[in-house]
Amino acid sequence: MKETYSRTKSVWQRMNQKERKAVMDYGEKYKAFLDTARTERLAAAEIIRQAEEKGFKPVYTMKSLKPGDKVYWNQKGKSVILAVIGEEPVHEGIKIVGSHIDSPRLDLKANPMHEQEGVVYFRTHYYGGIKKYQWPTIPLALIGVIYTRDGKKVEINVGMKEGDPIFYVSDLLIHMAQDQMKKTLAEGITGEQLQAIAWTNAEGKAKPKELFMKWLKDTYGIEEEDFATAELELVPATKSRDVGFDRSLIASYGQDDRVCSYANLEAILDAKPGVKTQAALLTDKEEIGSYGNTGMESSYFVKFVMKLLSLQGQNTILDFYETMENSEMLSADVNSCLDPMFPEVSEKDNASFMGYGINLTKYGGARGKAGSNDANAEFLQKIRTIFNEAGVCWQIGELGKVDQGGGGTIAFMMADWGAEVVDCGTAMLSMHSPYDLLSKADAYETYLAYKAFFESK
Known part of the structure; x- marks a missing residue:
């Protein structure tokens, strides 16, 4: 069985030639997306274009929903939700991957x-x-x-x-x-x-x-x-470029958080329809606190879920909260990783490494976990099992030393509605700069992780 968790071997060391080719091919498609989706408006338009090519239809045009139906919600041209209806009623819970498409x-x-x-x-x-x-x-x-x-x-x-x-x-x-x-x-x-x-x-x-x-x-x-x-x-205006003679890294503007958003898009387009309804949430305004009517602090996600429920004969606010309590989410946002040029800000044993797979972050926040979701052990165990069984390379790490780093995602907002949530995204260097840096292997494992999560029970 493939070694999925390691602190000593990179993803590249655990891959065969077929997997290496898949990583490089994925990297080319991802760079093309980055160069097209330069803003949240352009990202939303490109996401909808690709989704419609795969048969997704606006949910507000639907009269009913059945298993396998593919629908989307366009929130003012800046946020998008894609969903594939599962075998079970929506009320039994949704598999959600939530990422953001705005950047500094x-x-x-x-x-x-x-x-x-x-x-x-x-x-x-x-x-x-x-x-x-x-x-x-x-x-x-x-x-x-x-x-x-x-x-x-x-x-x-x-x-x-x-x-x-x-x-x-x-x-x-x-x-x-x-x-x-x-x-x-x-x-x-x-x-x-x-x-x-x-x-x-x-x-x-x-x-x-x-x-x-x-x-x-x-x-x-x-x-x-x-x-x-x-x-x-x-x-x-700089285009996405490979870095190093081995071309194993990608430098580009906007990889926070379009690396997770692209993986989210590809995963829901490629995933087999599951028992649970699958939803790829691609939202705006995360970089300024998720405020505004296209950010996660607004009501559009609630309205989307309520629309799905009403198309299956359930339409009370209690139905929404019960649905969310039955739901699970990967909060798909990037994390830092240990930078050999600035090792003093990280605690090595609990830092992510570039090229070691998708990163799980049990808690974010700052200092004393302020503003953190802090996922529970039961849900972490479930996610670990999903990744291990699917052969996804993963790691776990914090955003800097206890009194040094910190940061937040949309995880706590979904947890407020009762969903099980854990932060799970790509580790990268030079985050929030005009030219972010990350590993192609990590970007690809991010896609594999989200796809495995969508297809899990």
Whole structure:
């Protein structure tokens, strides 16, 4: 039998040639997804496109549900739920894998444009936890939507295609940075300095901003007032790339948490319909606390489950809570792993290792487990058995030393409704940076783990 748990052998050392090829093939599909799904809107659209190709239909068009039916819920184009109806009634419980499709980025402010010394800038407000000093001097793409005064929706996607211009946040040259270099990393670049260069061209008596606004009007039909309606994001324009001569790693923007979201999508598309209903939850706003009507703190997941129940003849709030008490969930979010360049922040015996399989995290939170779900031993035993029997390589690890690290996921929200939940995702390096790093083997084992969970009883 394949060795599924090891602290001394990497996944690569436990694989045969056929498995190695499967890992590399999966990596190519995953990179293509990352380069397509640059924002939560684009991720949701790509997820729905792939799901519809596999026969998934909007749940709100269904009149009834039977085993094997494939349905989805589109929450305002930013969150998606996919479900395959099981042999048992939905009320008997759902197998849920919950991941998120938003990532740290720079959002344009409502009044973003200003001209200073002949340069037109976009003012930004960063989204999620970032190290601000990492964002200057990298190529940025502008992606999102904006509405004109007459209600026309304009989609913007500039910077990702070959030949597109990019956007750029400047930094102080080293020759003049004596005072800046004395500051802490947190203070070296301020939030208000994260302004992206958008235009510099001037002509005759016309100033750069005037020419830029004329160009926007001619090209997109956009006026300055329209930016008040916009959702425009600046994200790294760097494509996903293999790392190292062995090509065993992937560097890319947005792998937190699209590595788990892609595995979640592939798993539910590939899994055999089971006894229990299977649900892939791909949600928004996790990076800022899951607030808003597309985040997990809103009611859309409740409405989705209630819709499934009503299509099977049950529609009370008690039915919902009983369903959730019968349900099990993998909270599919990334975790840190031991970085050999920064070993002092991890406790090695309880850290995850890159390339050692999907990571189980019994508890998250910070310091004294504050904000943690803290999964029980019975559910951990069940998940371990599922992984071992399916030949999934797995490990268990915390997010840093007790008084050093910490972090949260959507696990506690689902546990509040009575479901059994454990955090279970890919370990990675440089999390929340513009260019995250992880192992192809871990990404593939994440997919295998979610598929095995969906197919389990």
